[in-house]
Amino acid sequence: MTSPNRPRSFQEIILRLQSYWAAQGCAILQPYDMEVGAGTFHPATTLRSLGGRAWAAAYVQPSRRPTDGRYGENPNRLQHYYQYQVIIKPSPPDLQELYLGSLRAIGLDPMIHDVRFVEDDWESPTLGAWGLGWEVWCDGMEVSQFTYFQQVGGHDCRPVSGELTYGLERLAMYVLGVEHVMDMPFNDPEAPIALTYGDIFRQTEQEYSRWNFDQADTEMLLQHFKDAEAECARILEAAPEDSAGRRIPMAHPAYDQAIKASHLFNLLDARGVISVTERQAYIGRVRALAKGCADLFLTTDAAGAGSDQAA
Amino acid sequence: MPDLLIELFSEEIPARMQPRAREDLKRLITDGLVEAGLTYASAGAFSTPRRLALTVEGLTAHSPTTREERKGPRLDAPEAALEGFLRSTGLTREQLQARDDKKGQVWFAVIEKPGRPAAAIVAEVLEAAIRTFPWPKSMRWGAGPLRWVRPLHGVLCILTDEAGAEIVPLTVEGITAGNQTRGHRFMAPDAFTVTSFEDYAAKLRRAKVMLDATERADEIRSQAENLAFARGWNIVSDEALLAEVAGLVEWPVPLMGVIEDRFLTLPPEVLQTSMKEHQKFFSALNPATGRIEGFVTVANIETPDDGATILAGNQRVLAARLSDAAFFWQNDLREAKSGMTAWAEGLKSVTFQSKLGSQADRIARIAALAREIAPLVGADPDQAERAARLAKLDLRSAMVGEFPELQGTMGRYYALEAGEPAAVAEAARDHYKPLGPSDEVPTAPVSVAVALADKLDTLTGFWAIDEKPTGSKDPFALRRAALGVIRLIQQSRSQVALAALLSHHYHKMLSIWKEQGRLVEAPDDYADAQLDKPLAVKEAELKGHLLKKSLVAETVEKGAAAVTSLERPFANLWSVSLLKGEVLVRDLLSFLHDRLKVHLREQGIRHDIIDAVLAQEGSDDLVQVVARATALNDMLKTEDGKNLTQGLKRAGNILAQAEEKDGVEYSFGADPKFAETEEERALFAALDAADPAIRRAMEAQDYPAAMSAIAALRAPIDAFFEAVQVNSDNQIIRRNRLNLLSRIREAGRQIADFTKIEG
Structure with missing residues (x-):
């Protein structure tokens, strides 16, 4: 961590990742404008990993895990945090080298550190998705998840997408040598108005922890879950042609509802109103929605349907 | 005689899969x-995280030429027959030979298959191996169809002889075999050419790759021990971890770190487990303090700062992990001190098995059973029951939630913190044991009582709900539980009459379930004849039966509208009382006996000897069974023993034939006054002496003495059969001799059923 190349703030690490992956030819997307549990839920990953069309994107995704809220007190745990996500289809043969290049870009020189690829298979029961890969260790700490998608929404991925997910706070804390996430410089510590992560998020962590655990109206959440589920099903069942006879299947609007249902489930879970046996049933309901969206997406242009690239 | 070298170069292969992959490749x-006709002198397989390699030495350069003769149709056979023969042999008519045969002239085909060069065969075999490799989990990548454990990047395949190295021509889905590989990912990433296995291994070493996992493991072990030695510490040996870590590095660089003082109050098991599970660190023990005070992490790289950055990073991660552990530990200790009531309460809502109820239900059953067993194993009943009530409470602790493998270990700490006596605390730790055939068996009486109660409750419960192991399926590890029962009883020499114990426990289970309203009794009018049906069938039938009965009653009372509403109450009922206690106990004992046979076979006692002993009364006392089987086994190894068995069997056979022929049983009344020969009289005398001696010895459970007593009959029995014809014409004498034989049979039966002994 004595490299002169060392970034000075959380945002500098994000900016360097953005520049690096832009230079590798990825489309730099913006976060998806909905509440999600992880960067994988962004349609740029979930839906775009389906079908035969080539794809390369990178983006920051704010992610919410209500059960991980600790009122801003835990040095590592947050109910709202950032993931950096890279998705490239087909996975290029030098993806590991590209990834290592991104570590160099943020000041982690693999000649000084101990970077290792340790077996870790990835599975998302709510998305009906799984892949094989590793968690990447740097000096014994997990800094990224590296996955070759094999199935999404119950469909085989052909070609296979390579997915990289960086847990930004943890990675940045390591690079910057910070012990508590709230102490981490968000912008340059020498800036006229220097802001720490805590200046920006301590209060929100407290507020959301309280709301997630104690206040969220479970009756309303349950109703929202049912509404999202029903709307998703309705969109999926709608005729692919509109009133003017144009073929416009609505895979993305349907998927938005699936994302909503998934997040509502997470909120209900944090409120402790879902029993162990019900849990599986809820996960199954969300998976059924995600699967329906995947099925529909595969019939669209973005999935390469009808083109030569179709799998 | 060329040598073959293969290397399959890929992205990181999971450590746990490497040992089998080496074997599979070879x-x-x-x-x-x-199979293709080549021979070889020796072969060796190697793996690192990024490569699987194989060397095959002394390979034949060609497969041999083979010559095959095939007889075809006769010369005057129809044209179609000849054409078919030509097609099947791949020859032309000119290449066939006409030969004389019994029935005239016949076409013969002589097919010569020339040998093939090794390279062609290797290419085929390697391609097939790559395409069908049995990885436990494999994947696709990019746009290709190939599957491998992780993306496959290169194939090195060369044949080397005196003339030099030759690349085996081979291309699999765009990957062309060559003679190049790469070194360490960071320290020597450039490609280089190799000419033989020796060259390969040597150049890899220069390129910071140690090819042999065993060498890497040895290197880690010795370096770690040296690092520890320098501080006067010892590395806690962990072969599984060592093998795993050796599969995670190509160039092991062990680094030693010190655990911060603030974490040294954590139990050593917690430190060790946390460091191993999360970080794959080895633990270093300070013998002066008896505490784990350091760790060794194994890096995969030599750095300019000699690993200082790497060690600092690892130390940081460890501190975060141990802070979590310390937080759990403090919270758990507080709960332990206040009596663990919250944990006991919490276990009420943790399901053990849907029919068998919650963990709290289970603990109550085990506690009652432990109390029963206690006097049989020399334990204090109050302590045994108390220990059983506490033993599983740690399942609700935060620490066990994080590290399930610490169950029991933490239980002991928490019981001590709660002020329980050491015997109770130790039972919490040891009652899960033995976990396998080589795991140690607890010896402290309270631990033995709880361990036995735990396993017997599990067995009885799963037998009651008809979830027995079948074939290779044993999801609840009931075979392991049964072996645990056997080893606990054997080691503690506890004479437990299992039949009565199990029956009592089973009925207690039933009465609890009845109280809970989860059980219906089989009504009297549900015939005993149904007992052989599978439990699920009986359950369904009984529900139907009850439904019908209630329907009749209800319909009479309320009319037909009641019909549908009656389905529900029975849907949640289930019935175990359909399984009669004695049926369950018999079946479960026979399961235990089967496990005992497997267990004793490993100790060199044949299954027929155990069968001979099990046929006797008291076979539910496993200590007795083992003692008898051991004594019988020892006797049968002696010359007297072998001959005695023959004599007993001969007596038995003659008797059986005579009894069948005469339609009577010869069982008593042998009288020495009808004895005609010395040998007969001698046998009478010997039996008179042996009978009480055997009986006394058996009563005293002195089986070796019983065996000597019966072995003393060998000479008189042999002499008797030598000199005496049993089937005398004189019916009185014949009957007397048959009755004498029955005394021999009875003498044997006191000890074992000798007819079951083979040979």
Whole structure:
């Protein structure tokens, strides 16, 4: 961590990742404008990993895990945090080298550190998705998840997408040598108005922890879950042609509802109103929605349907 | 005689899969080569995280030419027959030979298959191996169809002889075999050419790759021990971890760190487990303090700062992990001190098995059973019951939630913190044992009582709900539980009459379930004849039966509208009382006996000897069974024993024939006054002496003495059969001799059923 190349703030690490992956030819997307549990839920990953069309994107995704809220007190745990996500289809043969290049870009020189690829298979029961890969260790700490998608929404991925997910706070804390996430410089510590992560998020962590655990109206959440589920099903069942006879299947609007249902489930879970046996049933309901969206997406242009690239 | 070298270069192969992958590669390739007609002198397989390699030495350069003769149709056979023969042999008519045969002239085909060069065979065999490799989990990548454990990047495949190295021509889905590989990912990433296995291994070493996992493991072990030695510490040996870590590095660089003082109050098991599970660190023990005070992490790289940055990073991660552990530990200790009531309460809502109820239900049953068993194993009943009530409470602790493998270990700490006596605390730790055939068996009486109660409750419960192991399926590890019961009883020499104990426990279970309203009794009018049906069938039938009965009653009372509403109450009922206690106990004992046979076979006692002993009364006392089987086994190894068995069997056979022929049983009344020969009289005398001696010895459970007593009959029995014809014409004498034989049979039966002994 004595490299002169060392970034000075959380945002500098994000900016360097953005520049690096832009230079590798990825489309730099913006976060998806909905509440999600992880960067994988962004349609740029979930839906775009389906079908035969080539794809390369990178983006920051704010992610919410209500059960991980600790009122801003835990040095590592947050109910709202950032993931950096890279998705490239087909996975290029030098993806590991590209990834290592991104570590160099943020000041982690693999000649000084101990970077290792340790077996870790990835599975998302709510998305009906799984892949094989590793968690990447740097000096014994997990800094990224590296996955070759094999199935999404119950469909085989052909070609296979390579997915990289960086847990930004943890990675940045390591690079910057910070012990508590709230102490981490968000912008340059020498800036006229220097802001720490805590200046920006301590209060929100407290507020959301309280709301997630104690206040969220479970009756309303349950109703929202049912509404999202029903709307998703309705969109999926709608005729692919509109009133003017144009073929416009609505895979993305349907998927938005699936994302909503998934997040509502997470909120209900944090409120402790879902029993162990019900849990599986809820996960199954969300998976059924995600699967329906995947099925529909595969019939669209973005999935390469009808083109030569179709799998 | 060329040598073959293969390397399959890929992205990181999971450590746990490498040992089998080495074996599979060796097997697939060498089997394929041999099948194609090649031979070889030796083969060796190697793995690192990024490569699987195989060397095959002394390979034949060609497969041999083979010559096959096939007889075809006669010369005057129809044209179609000849054409078919030509097609099947791949020859032309000119290449056939006409030969004389019994029935005239016949076409013969002589097919010569020339040998093939090794390279062609290797290419085929390797391609097939790559395409069909049995990875436990494999994947696709990019746009290709190939599957491998992780993306496959390169194939090195060369044959080397005196003339030099030759690349085996081979291309699999765009990957062309060559003679190049790469070194360490960071320290020597450039490609280089190799000419032989020796060259390969040597150049890899220069390129910071140690090819042999065993060498890497040895290197880690010795370096770690040296690092520890410098501080006067010892490395806690962990072979599984060592093998895993050796599969995670190509160039092991062990680094030693010190655990911060603030974490040294954590139990050593917690430190060790946390460091191993999360970080794959080895633990270093300070013998002066008896505490784990350091760790060794194994890096995969030599750095300019001698690993200082790496060690600092690892130390940081460890501190975060141990802070979590310390937080759990403090919270758990507080709960333990206040009596663990919250944990006991919490276990009420943790399901053990849907029919068998919650963990709290289970604990109550085990506690009652432990109390029963206590006097039989020399434990204090109050302590045994108390220990059983506490033993599983740690399942609700935060620490066990984080590290399930610490169950029991933490239980002991928490029981001590709660002020329980050491015997109770130790039972919490040891009652899960023995976990396998080689795991140690607890010896402290309270631990033995709880361990036995735990396993017997599990067995009885799963037998009651008809979830027995079948074939290779044993999801609840009931075979392991049964072996645990056997080893606990054997080691503690506890004479437990299992039949009565199990029956009592089973009925207690039933009465609890009845109280809970989860059980219906089989009504009297549900015939006993149904007992042999599978439990699920009986359950369904009984529900139907009850429904019908209630329907009749209800319909009479309320009319037909009641019909549908009656389905529900029975849907949640289930019935175990359909399984009669004695049926369950018999079946469960026979399961235990089967496990006992397997267990004793490993100790060199044949299954027929155990069968001979099990046929006797008291076979539910496993201590007795083992003692009898051991004594019988020892006797049967002696010359007297072998001959005695023959004599007993001969007596038994003659008797059986005579009894069948005469339609009577010869069982008593042998009288020495009808004895005609010395040998007969001698046998009478010997039996008179042996009978009480055997009986006394058996009563005293002195089985070796019983065996000597019966072995003393060998000479008189042999002499008797030598000199005496049993089937005398004189019916009185014949009957007397048969009755004498029955005394021999009875003498044997006191000890074992000798008819079951083979040979």
